[in-house]
Amino acid sequence: MTRRVKLQRREGVALITMSGRGRDGARAGFDADLRGALGNALELALAEPGVRAIILRADPEAGGWPFSPDPLIEYEALQAPGDPARGLAPGLAPLCDRVAGAPLPVVAELSGLVSGAGLALAQAAGLRIAAAGTVFLAREYALGYCPAGGAVVRLAQRAGAASTIDFLLSGRRVAAAQAVSQGLCDLVVPAQDLDATAMARALDAAGGQAPGLPDRRKALAEVGRFFDEVSEMRARVAEGRRHDAGQRLIGVVEAAALLPIREALDFEAVAHHDLLGASLAQGLIHADRVRRQAQRLPDEPLAAPRPERVALWAMGDRLALELASAGHQVIFGGPEDRVARAHDRILKEIALRAASGRIDAAQAEALTTRIAFGRKLHDLAAARLVYAEPTAPGEADLAALRGIVAGHRVLMVVAGAAAGPGEIRLHRSARLRELAPEEGIGAEALSRAAAPLRRAGSVVIFGDGVADRLEGAFFAAAERCVMAGALPDAVDHALEDFGFAIGPFRRIDERGLAGAFERLAAAHRAPGPYLSYLDLLGQSGREVGQGIYRHAEGRAPELLPETAETLAALRLEAGIEPRRMSASEIVTRVLAELAGEGAALLHSGAALRAGDVDLAAELALGFPAAQGGPLYWADRMGALAVRKRLRQLIDEGGPKPVALWDELVRDGGKFGI
Structure with missing residues (x-):
């Protein structure tokens, strides 16, 4: 068994602890490695004498319930022909079937982000207990296909048609507090009580004591209402590129009530396969992958640099506010009239955020103290990273700024002008930011320049005028x-x-x-x-x-x-x-x-x-x-x-x-x- 899964036994309960991080420390979700290890752990737990229940839980050091930024690596159909795990690790669907069909109570301790294969596995468990702070998310429809592994069918049978379809089509993040009413989990407890609650409920279920396990087919008790909800939700699916995918997904929900469970699961698997192979999904998947690829520049270190003191010369005041919100100390400089206007706008925006409840008084005060306003170039010398745009004729202010920071190991990022040796040129277009390094700039410096821009909500690529x-x-x-x-x-x-x-x-x-x-x-x-x-x-x-x-x-x-x-x-x-x-x-x-x-x-x-x-x-x-x-x-x-x-x-x-x-x-x- 790999280090991705640990199997322990306590009071007759098998505790299966899963890590969603791969060997390189990056999030890998329920990839072939984890599926193989989990399949082995389940077999051992079910075969071990004296085991009366199983608890599936996440390694707290791995950041919660396993999930992958790329949900497709969790679906067995995408294993590459040369993947050594292909054919060895169980697919997602058989793994979820094994959990759902276990002769013992299976309790899932949910934490972090529950999505993709993690959502399918959670719905296969007999009891789903979420820690406060857990978030549920379905990303598949936004990428043009539907979830697999029984996620749609099992959720629909538990939560009902309307709730399931709304969750899957909306792409909204659902917090634990709302997840119970939406049927995504059965119980929410404080994070510190999650292990103890799961153990107590597992032992109660194993001993036949109340409250036991909830009915996994609860929504089918009112089948007429179920079909009415299906009809109503069909009419709500907007026309557009995803319309057919939405109708196909609703058909899977309908099958959860129309067909025997095995046939319904097969129906879901066929819909998933068909939608995944369509041109719509392939294009959306590609677009999603390039967006995620842009989260790291070529050769950029895996760990993002810590927030550092940043200076802005004649850059946007909104950038200053967003950088301060991300934890940076910001020095905002420029011509005196421009700095004065930026000062007033920034303070007004902070006050508006506080008045609307988006931030509290302490956060408002922290934002205010993180932004300093300088009217002279020398005021920027205390920063370690400077973003600058010339405002003076002949770029005289930029030349003066270079003279001030020379010898201080300050990284300069220049917009609206040519970058000099050891500097980075910045191109801006909509949400896109392009970084073009001059000679002497390595991956670490690029990472430092990119990190604040990302924290401010921009997408960063290595490029020189691409847009x-x-x-x-x-x-x-x-x-x-x-x-x-x-x-x-x-x-x-x-x-x-x-x-x-x-x-x-x-x-x-x-x-x-x-x-x-x-x-x-x-x-x-x-x-x-x-x-x-x-x-x-x-x-x-x-x-x-x-x-x-x-x-x-x-x-x-x-x-x-x-x-x-x-x-x-x-x-x-x-x-x-x-x-x-x-x-x-x-x-x-x-x-x-x-x-x-x-x-x-x-x-x-x-x-x-x-x-x-x-x-x-x-x-x-x-x-x-x-x-x-x-x-x-x-x-x-x-x-x-x-x-x-x-x-x-x-x-x-x-x-x-x-x-x-x-x-x-x-x-x-x-x-x-």
Whole structure:
């Protein structure tokens, strides 16, 4: 038996203690290693004479009930063919069946986060006792599939249809205090009483004494009500990409009351397998994995650095507040008027949080004391980490700041300007933060720079202008579509129907032509005839009331009526014979150019991981998570097909695909994550 499971015996009760952490100390959940060890422990406990009950509990040093950030590693179907544990460790479903069918009372002591395979195992136990502070979460539906291992069927039979469906579809975290009423557990006790309560209840159940074990099929006592709830919940599932997955999941809940238990469990397993293999789930799973991958930069130490004193020069006051909320001592500096305004806004926000009950008086006071306001560059010298953005002409303030911190072993992170030797450049776009280190910066320094940004709620990747270059490629590809024969609103509709939050031309109007031209330049592209013509006319976007669309107060943007005539003249002047373009062709052309830019970013070293490119596309461009990202899309289409499309676009002014495409085609490779 591995160190992941310990088996002890006390008063005729087998105590099985599980650790959800792998050999490297990271959370591994119910992976093959833990499932194998737990299966062995169950067999030994059930075979040992004198054992009258079993308690499943978590190793307190491992952070509670086992769970994995990636729920899929807990499902046996995903074991790789080369995994040495494949076929040796029991799958999740047989393991849960063994617990549910045990001839002895099985009590589950729940703590920490109960999710994924941990939720399935908890529902298989005869009695579920949760420590105060335990949280229940179902992540599967957000990823396009349904739980397995009997989690849906057994929970539905205990909690009822409405409660089960609401929990599984909502993705809400349910605290222990509400979990009893929702049927997720049977009892909640203070954490310090969890072991003693579980032992007492296990002995009572083994001896046939009240209160014994609860009815695991309680909800089926009112089967008419159960089916009424199923019908009502079916009607509530919103239309959208996850609609079919939601209806399939509700069908599994219905099967819990319609079918014998074995057939219902098989029905659940088939639904899980089918949904997991669908393109929706595969795209969402990829998007989830690249988000989790971004929690660590390449070669970043596993343990996050401790909060340290941070200085901000001319950066956002919201960043100062979030860093202070995360435990950092913050020095906020900048021009005097800017610091004064930030001081007033920060104190007002702290007061609002306290008045609304989001923080108490002690927390409000702690936030206030953690933020110091400096009006001179010398005030920042006490920090160990400085985020700075120049405000003076010629970046004079930045140069002065460098002179002040020189020799003090202060790490500088520079936004809005070029970074110097031993510094890190910061790019910002929506929630995305890109760190581009200069020479002399190692993994530890990158980790120090990334940690405060993550604590402030940002997603951090290693990159040098990834988001800006992708956006520039997005705009250039869209303009190529209209010069080839499409209309701007048709391009926007096609990409919005594909799942983009906003189409490229609507995005250009929101950003303004000047901002769009900056993004084009970042992607080494020049404005084409259409955007250049709009610039000549001064139609720069929403801010002036007219750009690609006309923007009137209280009305939806409308494509200018002269657009078709304007484009026809521009095509004639450029010698372009226009053609009709379907929505699918528009999408394919634009995604191919995004993938081409993603490959160029990897080829040049401006991005290190394909997953970071896909993540940047999602966060900065609104690329639909269900579609995975441009490089994930390219992997699905095949490198040969995408390279062919990119080569065709060269005749229309598109960039030549980088050599990385040739390598992928030659080797049959993929970008992966």
